[in-house]
Amino acid sequence: MFRFENLDARIAGAPMAGGTSTPQLTAAVSNAGGLGFYGGAYLSPDQLRDVVREIRALTDAPFGVNLFVPEEIPFDAAAFAAYREQLLPLARRLGTDLPEAVPYTDDSFEGKIQVLIDERVPVVSxxxxxxxxxxxxxxxxADVFVxxxxxxxxxxxxxHDAGVDGLCAQGIAAGGHRATYRILDDDPAIETRPLTAAVVEATGLPVIAAGGVRSRDDVVALLEAGAVAVQVGTLLLRCPEAGTKQAHRDALVDPRFSETATxxxxxGRLARGLVNDFIEANTASAPPVYPQVNTLTGAIRRAGATDPEVINLWAGIGFRAAQAIPAADVVAGLAR
Ligand SMILES: Cc1cc2nc3c(=O)[nH]c(=O)nc-3n(C[C@H](O)[C@H](O)[C@H](O)COP(=O)(O)O)c2cc1C
Known part of the structure; x- marks a missing residue:
């Protein structure tokens, strides 16, 4: 079985579901000696199987696949309807409509687990x-490191008690969705370094630290805090191998976008991105209704795909350090 401790480069490439992860990006990080992850959320089991086989065709090195664990909570229909009403004018302006009813989905969790077992993927997070x-x-x-x-x-x-082999400690600076277990929970909002140290101390498990990494100095600090490796997402967003939308790439270097927020x-789940008009207009009233709000805003995000004031510009606080260079160069610039 592959183990986090065997990762000589001490760098992992974050899973980034929703189009940013590509087989090319995952394989490029792994081929550079890092551990490339692929974000398997939002895909069907068949799509995920194709992705895993494509990654395998591009690298012989270990890689990981990440899944969202479903949590079905009572659906707050009133909050959903009110949020839909609030978003309708924007949807109409973009020439689209919003669904009145959105079914719950568990994102085919069990089907995807079976694919990862059948394909004997080296790491699943x-x-x-x-x-x-x-x-x-x-x-x-199936010999999978979990x-x-x-x-x-x-x-x-x-x-730890469920039997995982390792952990990824995600600090508050991280880009994208917060890993927080319960949809309704407040964000613990702990910085990456103290979180890493505390998680290592409490569990004794190998820990990959994630969130806000800009440089090799940041990597060294997190390794000193007890991490066995460091995971970067935002630093890969501008790589040619990433599937990042052009409007998102441009926003990362645009002075108009100067800060991030969750x-x-x-x-409906907390996530960190560049503050744009959509976040400013809707953060205060957005309900914790996941995954239905995600499906609801999908129409808006598709219709506004080229507009950085509309789409989700997921990014961590270190976004200005993201460079338009190959993923192998990002890994080499961070690895010891
Ligand atoms: C665009 C984007 C998508 C992400 N998607 C996922 C995901 O599907 N699964 C996951 O566990 N983490 C996801 N994350 C979070 C990363 O795993 C990681 O915690 C984060 O990128 C680390 O912080 P950094 O962005 O400051 O490097 C995503 C992050 C970004 C920027």
């Missing part, structure tokens, strides 16, 4: 919660 002990045991029987993403020591202990405005 989870976010938005931890898979249960039985699922982790099934992955182990990791849980956590934002607090309490979440780390749950993952918001439920796009999906």
């Amino acid at each position: 989870f976010t938005f919660g931890c898979a249960d002990a039985a699922t982790i045991a099934r992955l182990h029987r 990791a849980g993403t956590v934002t607090s020591v309490a979440e780390a202990m749950i993952a 918001t439920r405005a796009y999906s």
Whole structure:
């Protein structure tokens, strides 16, 4: 079984579901000696199988796939309807409509687990919660190294007790969705360094630190805090291998976008992105209704795909350090 501790470069490339992860990006990070992750959320099991095979065709090195763990909570129809009303004028302006009813989806979690087992993917990581002990045991029987993403020591202990082999400690500076286990929970909002140290201390598991990494100095500081490796997402957003939309790439270097914030405005779950008009207009009133709000805003995000004031510009606080260079150069610039 592959292990985090075997990762000589000490660098992982974050899973980035929703179009940013590509087989090319994952393979490029792994071929450079890092651990490339692919964000498998939002794909069907068949699509995920094709992706895994494409990554395998591009690299012989270990790689990981990340899944969102589903949590079905009672649907707040009134909050959903009110948010839909609020978004309708924007949708109409963009020439689209918004669905009145959106079904719950578990994102085909079980089907994708079976694909990852069948394909014997070297590493599987989870976010938005931890898979249960039985699922982790099934992955182990297929020789899969299982990791849980956590934002607090309490979440780390749950993952530890479920039997994970390693953890990814996601600090508050991180770009994209917060890994926070429960949809309704407040964000623990812990900085990457103290979170890493506390999670290592509490669990004794190998920990990959993530969130806000800009430079090799940041990597060294997190390794000193006890991490076995460091995961970067934002630093890969401008790489040619990434699937990042052009409007998103441009926004990362546009002086108009100068800060990031966490918001439920796009999906109903907290995520960090560059502050744009959509975040400013909707953060205060966005309800914690996931995944239905994610599906709701999908029409807007597709219709406004070239407009940085509309789409989600996921980014961590280190976004100005992201360079338009190959992923191998990002890994080489950070690795020891
Ligand atoms: C565009 C984008 C998409 C992301 N998608 C996922 C995902 O699908 N699964 C996941 O566990 N983390 C996801 N993340 C979070 C990363 O795993 C990681 O925690 C974060 O990128 C680290 O912080 P940094 O962006 O400051 O490097 C995403 C981050 C970004 C920027």
